[in-house]
Amino acid sequence: xxxxxxxxxxxxxxxxxxxxxxxxxxxxxxxxxxxxxxxxxxxxxxxxxxxxxxxxxxxxxxxxxxxxxxxxxxxxxxxxxxxxxxxxxxxxxxxxxxxxxxxxxxxxxxxxxxxxxxxxxxxxxxxxxxxxxxxxxxxxxxxxxxxxxxxxxxxxxxxxxxxxxxxxxxxxxxxxxxxxxxxxxxxxxxxxxxxxxxxxxxxxxxxxxxxxxxxxxxxxxxxxxxxxxxxxxxxxxxxxxxxxxxxxxxxxxxxxxxxxxxxxxxxxxxxxxxxxxxxxxxxxxxxxxxxxxxxxxxxxxxxxxxxxxxxxxxxxxxxxxxxxxxxxxxxxxxxx
Numbered sequence: 001x002x003x004x005x006x007x008x009x010x011x012x013x014x015x016x017x018x019x020x021x022x023x024x025x026x027x028x029x030x031x032x033x034x035x036x037x038x039x040x041x042x043x044x045x046x047x048x049x050x051x052x053x054x055x056x057x058x059x060x061x062x063x064x065x066x067x068x069x070x071x072x073x074x075x076x077x078x079x080x081x082x083x084x085x086x087x088x089x090x091x092x093x094x095x096x097x098x099x100x101x102x103x104x105x106x107x108x109x110x111x112x113x114x115x116x117x118x119x120x121x122x123x124x125x126x127x128x129x130x131x132x133x134x135x136x137x138x139x140x141x142x143x144x145x146x147x148x149x150x151x152x153x154x155x156x157x158x159x160x161x162x163x164x165x166x167x168x169x170x171x172x173x174x175x176x177x178x179x180x181x182x183x184x185x186x187x188x189x190x191x192x193x194x195x196x197x198x199x200x201x202x203x204x205x206x207x208x209x210x211x212x213x214x215x216x217x218x219x220x221x222x223x224x225x226x227x228x229x230x231x232x233x234x235x236x237x238x239x240x241x242x243x244x245x246x247x248x249x250x251x252x253x254x255x256x257x258x259x260x261x262x263x264x265x266x267x268x269x270x271x272x273x274x275x276x277x278x279x280x281x282x283x284x285x286x287x288x289x290x291x292x293x294x295x296x297x298x299x300x301x302x303x304x305x306x307x308x309x310x311x312x313x314x315x316x317x318x319x320x321x322x323x324x325x326x327x328x329x330x331x332x333x334x335x336x
Contacts, residue, residue: 001039001081005030007070007100008314014055016254018322022055023315026070030102033083038093040077040105042334045098045311046124047318048073048158049223052251061277071099074129075334076113076120087112094123101311101334118296125158125329126296126303127289129278133245134162134221135288136281139170141274142219142243146171149213151232153177154223155197156184156304158329159245163221164194165301166292176212178205178228180324187327191302206231216240224249230260233271242273252322304328 004027011024033039051073054065065071075098079091084107087093093110097103113123125131137159138144150167152160155177164175177188177197188197196212209217209231218240220232225247232242250257266273295301306326308317314332321330 002029002031003039003041003080003102004028005100005102006311008311009070010055010065010067013057013067014252017252018052018055018315018319020315020319025312030104033081033104036084036107037104038079038084038087038091038107038110039081040075040093040095040097040103040110041080042075042077042098042101042103043092043336044076044120044124045314045332045334046074046128047314047321047330047332048129049246049248049251049321051318052322072096073098074124075099075103076123077103077334092120094128098332099311099314117293121305121307121329121331122296122303124331125305126162126301127293130158130329131162131292132281132285132288133276133278134159134166135292136278136284137221137243137245137276138163138166138219140281140284141276142221142241143272144170144172144219144241147173148218149174149176149215149237150219150221151176151178151209151213151217151235152221152223153228153232154246154248154324155179155188155194156327157223157324160221160223161188161192161303161328162301164188165192167219168193169295169300174213174215176209176217178208178224184327187304191304200228204231206234209235219243221245222247226250226257230262233260233262233265236265236269236271238269240269240271242271244273244275248322306330308332310334 009024095105095110154160156179174195177194185197188194198208216237217235220242223246226249304327
């Protein structure tokens with residue numbers, strides 16, 4: 001079998017914020033799968049902040065995207081032809097070749113998913129990489145303990161919405177979130193059960209965090225960097241722990257950004273600040289699924305998705321994610 005595949009390519013490396021001109025839509029012909037491969041018709045794909053770093057030509061923990069080539073990322077699709085043992089047409093699989101309508105996927109890079117257990121989007125979000133990031137970043141990297149006061153930045157985003165709920169379920173004394181709109185603040189304190197939340201546009205983060213956390217913060221889960229990190233350091237209690245998961249506030253900067261001006265507080269407060277990558281915690285995968293999947297299934301852990309329809313909307317879904325538009329996880333429905 002051969003198919004025509006539509007794909008989204010990196011047209012040019014962005015300087016600062018990506019634009020529509022950063023992307024190009026193209027078509028290519030795919031042949032049948034080689035031994036050990038499956039041909040997949042993609043149904044849904046994820047857009048994630050780390051993809052912005054891969055658009056730059058610089059050394060990092062993952063190779064950059066190549067100009068003129070298709071981007072990639074998490075996707076769920078249907079096997080339409082298989083040359084791999086254990087996979088057959090009709091199977092639904094999670095894999096890493098999103099940003100295209102069809103993909104030739106090595107079977108060792110694909111895992112089956114069951115839509116009767118959870119909707120397909122959940123395997124790209126709350127039960128996927130973002131959920132695992134929240135789980136490992138809170139429980140292992142930040143060494144969360146019951147009774148901790150937890151502050152989460154970008155708390156209405158894909159990772160943040162899970163971090164806050166996990167902290168509450170694991171016995172946090174207080175969970176505080178920052179977000180970028182009144183709607184998101186209401187989502188955090190209403191639907192997700194955060195103890196307090198604030199819109200970082202309303203007043204300096206440092207002032208709002210001090211009011212929301214009068215007894216200080218023990219764990220800060222950082223998705224933003226910048227003024228949020230500086231405010232958190234000021235609010236941290238002695239022996240506080242900070243997980244650096246992302247710094248979306250600086251991803252599109254064209255000039256060097258100032259570091260937090262209060263890093264010296266790490267000394268007197270004996271703070272721990274650690275960066276984390278979810279791929280370093282693959283050993284937690286089974287524990288994560290056993291712990292979180294039942295809570296998602298019974299509605300204890302809630303999540304929200306913002307879905308864009310059509311592969312041609314993938315660039316806008318990505319740009320909207322960078323702008324902070326939408327609620328929860330941004331996904332693209334490629335086909336149904």
